[in-house]
Amino acid sequence: MFRALAFATTATLAALLTPLAFSGTASAHGPTPQKMDQSITIAAPAEKVWAVVGDFAGIAAWNPAIKSAEATGGTERGATRSLTLEKGAITESLDSYSAERRVYSFRLSRENVAAFPVSFYTAKITVTEAGDESTVRWIGRFYRGDTGNFPSPEQDDAAATTAMTDYIETALAGLKTKVEGEN
Numbered sequence: 385m386f387r388a389l390a391f392a393t394t395a396t397l398a399a400l401l402t403p404l405a406f407s408g409t410a411s412a413h414g415p416t417p418q419k420m421d422q423s424i425t426i427a428a429p430a431e432k433v434w435a436v437v438g439d440f441a442g443i444a445a446w447n448p449a450i451k452s453a454e455a456t457g458g459t460e461r462g463a464t465r466s467l468t469l470e471k472g473a474i475t476e477s478l479d480s481y482s483a484e485r486r487v488y489s490f491r492l493s494r495e496n497v498a499a500f501p502v503s504f505y506t507a508k509i510t511v512t513e514a515g516d517e518s519t520v521r522w523i524g525r526f527y528r529g530d531t532g533n534f535p536s537p538e539q540d541d542a543a544a545t546t547a548m549t550d551y552i553e554t555a556l557a558g559l560k561t562k563v564e565g566e567n
């Protein structure tokens with residue numbers, strides 16, 4: 385009987401302490417990916433919109449957030465563009481490109497969290513025809529600048545989401561102004 389009581393006490397104690405032993409690791413999981421999905425309608429045919437947005441190297445011509453851009457590799461997978469923003473430079477690389485489908489995807493390949501509080505992102509830009517107009521959709525998935533468990537407010541999820549929202553909205557508005565201004 386003593387042996388059974390000792391076993392029951394040990395099993396109960398283990399059951400009570402196990403959650404405590406793993407509680408620190410359960411909450412220390414790091415960042416979760418954030419998502420962004422923005423679109424804009426432009427009063428121009430899809431071919432005209434694609435001629436502007438489909439130029440991977442020409443992003444500085446329509447995105448006011450970019451002071452300058454230098455690109456290599458054309459529209460081949462692995463092509464890069466170095467983007468100078470107000471507070472520094474970042475580099476993106478091209479993952480896929482289809483002029484026929486009017487879509488390309490790219491990723492952040494060299495971060496600069498002081499310039500842009502995001503440690504990594506992937507994005508896809510698509511142009512679809514909608515009668516005499518076009519819809520441009522920009523989908524992104526990203527991680528905050530500080531991927532540790534306790535990021536500073538300047539590099540947390542909220543800062544990354546605000547930065548991505550502002551960047552994409554500014555870019556899409558700039559694209560609309562550029563294309564519609566050429567009509």
